[in-house]
Amino acid sequence: MNILVGISKTPETTAKIEFSEDGKSFKSEGVNYIMNPYDEWYALVRAIELKEVHGGEVTVINVGTISNETVIRKALAIGADKAVRINKETSSSWDTASQIAAYAKEHSYDIILIGKETIDYNGGEVGGMLAEHLGVSFISFASKLEFDGSVFTVEKDIEGGVEVVELNGPFVLSAAKGLAEQRIPNMRGIMMAKRKPLEVIEPISDEGFVTISQFTKPAEKVGIKMVDPDQMDELVRMLSEESKVI
Amino acid sequence: MILVFIEHQSSQYKKATLETLTYARKVANMTGKECVAVVLGANTNVAELGKYGADKVIHVTNEQLNSFDDKLYTQAIGEIATKQRASFIILTNSSIGKHLAGRLSVRLKAGCVSAVNKLPQIADSVKVQRGVFSGKAIAEYEIKSDLVIISIMSNSIPVEESEGKGVIETINLELPPNVIIIKQIKKVEGEIPLPEAELVVSAGRGMKGPENWGIIDELADVLGATTACSRPVADSGWRPHHEHVGQTGIAIRPNLYIAIGISGAIQHLAGVNNSKVIVVINKDPEAPFFKAADYGICADLFEVVPRLTEALKKFKNSN
Numbered sequence A: 001m002n003i004l005v006g007i008s009k010t011p012e013t014t015a016k017i018e019f020s021e022d023g024k025s026f027k028s029e030g031v032n033y034i035m036n037p038y039d040e041w042y043a044l045v046r047a048i049e050l051k052e053v054h055g056g057e058v059t060v061i062n063v064g065t066i067s068n069e070t071v072i073r074k075a076l077a078i079g080a081d082k083a084v085r086i087n088k089e090t091s092s093s094w095d096t097a098s099q100i101a102a103y104a105k106e107h108s109y110d111i112i113l114i115g116k117e118t119i120d121y122n123g124g125e126v127g128g129m130l131a132e133h134l135g136v137s138f139i140s141f142a143s144k145l146e147f148d149g150s151v152f153t154v155e156k157d158i159e160g161g162v163e164v165v166e167l168n169g170p171f172v173l174s175a176a177k178g179l180a181e182q183r184i185p186n187m188r189g190i191m192m193a194k195r196k197p198l199e200v201i202e203p204i205s206d207e208g209f210v211t212i213s214q215f216t217k218p219a220e221k222v223g224i225k226m227v228d229p230d231q232m233d234e235l236v237r238m239l240s241e242e243s244k245v246i
Numbered sequence B: 001m002i003l004v005f006i007e008h009q010s011s012q013y014k015k016a017t018l019e020t021l022t023y024a025r026k027v028a029n030m031t032g033k034e035c036v037a038v039v040l041g042a043n044t045n046v047a048e049l050g051k052y053g054a055d056k057v058i059h060v061t062n063e064q065l066n067s068f069d070d071k072l073y074t075q076a077i078g079e080i081a082t083k084q085r086a087s088f089i090i091l092t093n094s095s096i097g098k099h100l101a102g103r104l105s106v107r108l109k110a111g112c113v114s115a116v117n118k119l120p121q122i123a124d125s126v127k128v129q130r131g132v133f134s135g136k137a138i139a140e141y142e143i144k145s146d147l148v149i150i151s152i153m154s155n156s157i158p159v160e161e162s163e164g165k166g167v168i169e170t171i172n173l174e175l176p177p178n179v180i181i182i183k184q185i186k187k188v189e190g191e192i193p194l195p196e197a198e199l200v201v202s203a204g205r206g207m208k209g210p211e212n213w214g215i216i217d218e219l220a221d222v223l224g225a226t227t228a229c230s231r232p233v234a235d236s237g238w239r240p241h242h243e244h245v246g247q248t249g250i251a252i253r254p255n256l257y258i259a260i261g262i263s264g265a266i267q268h269l270a271g272v273n274n275s276k277v278i279v280v281i282n283k284d285p286e287a288p289f290f291k292a293a294d295y296g297i298c299a300d301l302f303e304v305v306p307r308l309t310e311a312l313k314k315f316k317n318s319n
């Protein structure tokens, strides 16, 4: 089974989020970057597991500049067979999806796995866009993916429950928690990753229609009111009369 | 026209769906355009939508649309949007909405922004806003296409009833057969799903073990709240995965979030810091959660939670 996995890079979860004076751009100085957790922990690992059972190859793809290669090498160390980097700082979900689609159309993959969302921009838009470009189904928030040799069975999170669906490949699937167990790269994986192929290709031109015009920080909390543990009636009164939430 | 896609379950509408319709009604008023609700699949309750502001309801009754299939839904909505020259397509930021936003965007060559949480600013271009960096910042997006596709985050706008003519048009489209077969739906019974809940009671590792959750359930029952938990709690199997909130779980924005025995790690806060009011119960005065809270109680949760439940019972009975 040949599987393509979209991997992205995001600020580490504890990174301080700051913007330039004019609020137009994110300050990346001093920020540590990691592979987006949904991509690394779930999409990539499940792809590798399926390959281990059914044979074939796992290719990871990233739209980004050379600074993303640390993250790409990590994916190879975890067990992907080869990598592709489309050489551009992506400008939007639209841009990312059309770059990946252009590459995927030239190759044939049985399935394409991505993460549920990137934890920086939390868009969750790439999957649907990619699937539409390729004319295949999109299954989002998958927490289980099985293949019996002909049909795929997927469990996906829906509001207040789980839906079990069956379909044939190819399709695009976004990975949520539960799809796989995180794998930590070992020494051998890290050594082997250095020798695995990483192809760099030039982007197509396709910018989309959406830009971020302004960043702001949410209003700070005005200060906490400490309530005496013996005064729960008082807390209830405040929740009802002051905050009006009950 | 303003096209609003209406999700339904056995002809019933969730609060989030009616919020989306209310939002669309307001955009229609802002632009002086018609608010057209699109309903796909069998539904006996389309007339209801007029009450929340739909001027027209287009009900597509093809059998293939009775269960969700993202390609068919995209085709149906896409065709209607093109034929009726939609200037907005408004979706709910739900599991279904997540499938459709990106697809429709590519199909109709339109800019899309998901999880929008405020009404748009409409001038030469359209500006909308949403949370980014897991709620640690807000971004304003500018959309420069003729057609704008947005999905609305739940609890961003209160449901309002308003006049709409609600004229119903029933149609059938030419559609291919389904490719996705739904085998089973496992629902969590009786609870309001977390993303929609206005009141949430959440607990963490301070609970010591799953056997102690009785006091959390009682508190949630009295409040009519939905329960949630921190990640290690879900990871250790103390609570089901769908209760996990935070950066790698569900992001929520209820009116009230009560955090019990949760330290308030940055990844946890990322999923809940947009809650309107946060109450923190923790025995450690240094717990970082207190910095993000509106009300704090520094005490042993096993003593204070039953007391809070009692106080709420008293309050409910006297009201």
Ligand SMILES: Cc1cc2nc3c(=O)[nH]c(=O)nc-3n(C[C@H](O)[C@H](O)[C@H](O)COP(=O)(O)OP(=O)(O)OC[C@H]3O[C@@H](n4cnc5c(N)ncnc54)[C@H](O)[C@@H]3O)c2cc1C
Pocket (backbone or CB within 6 Å): A013, A037, B203, B204, B205, B206, B207, B229, B230, B231, B232, B233, B244, B245, B246, B247, B248, B249, B260, B261, B262, B263, B264, B265, B266, B267, B268, B271, B281, B282, B283, B284, B287, B299, B300, B301, B302
């Ligand atoms: C990449 C990444 C992503 C993550 N994503 C998430 C996420 O989405 N959601 C999430 O929740 N976490 C997430 N985490 C984990 C997060 O960093 C914390 O480890 C986690 O939130 C801690 O859970 P907790 O507060 O329940 O437990 P703890 O940190 O162990 O805190 C327990 C708290 O209970 C208090 N307590 C103990 N006993 C009592 C008592 N008797 N009475 C009152 N208080 C008591 C303690 O003082 C303490 O503050 C993520 C971590 C990483 C690295």
Ligand SMILES: Nc1ncnc2c1ncn2[C@@H]1O[C@H](COP(=O)(O)O)[C@@H](O)[C@H]1O
Pocket (backbone or CB within 6 Å): A005, A006, A007, A008, A009, A036, A038, A039, A043, A061, A062, A063, A064, A090, A093, A096, A113, A114, A115, A116, A117, A118, A121, A122, A123, A124, A125, A126, A127
């Ligand atoms: N620059 C990128 N390169 C490759 N894949 C990406 C990139 N950005 C996002 N993705 C994939 O698309 C998923 C959803 O991203 P998003 O729609 O931006 O939230 C991510 O989890 C990745 O799997």
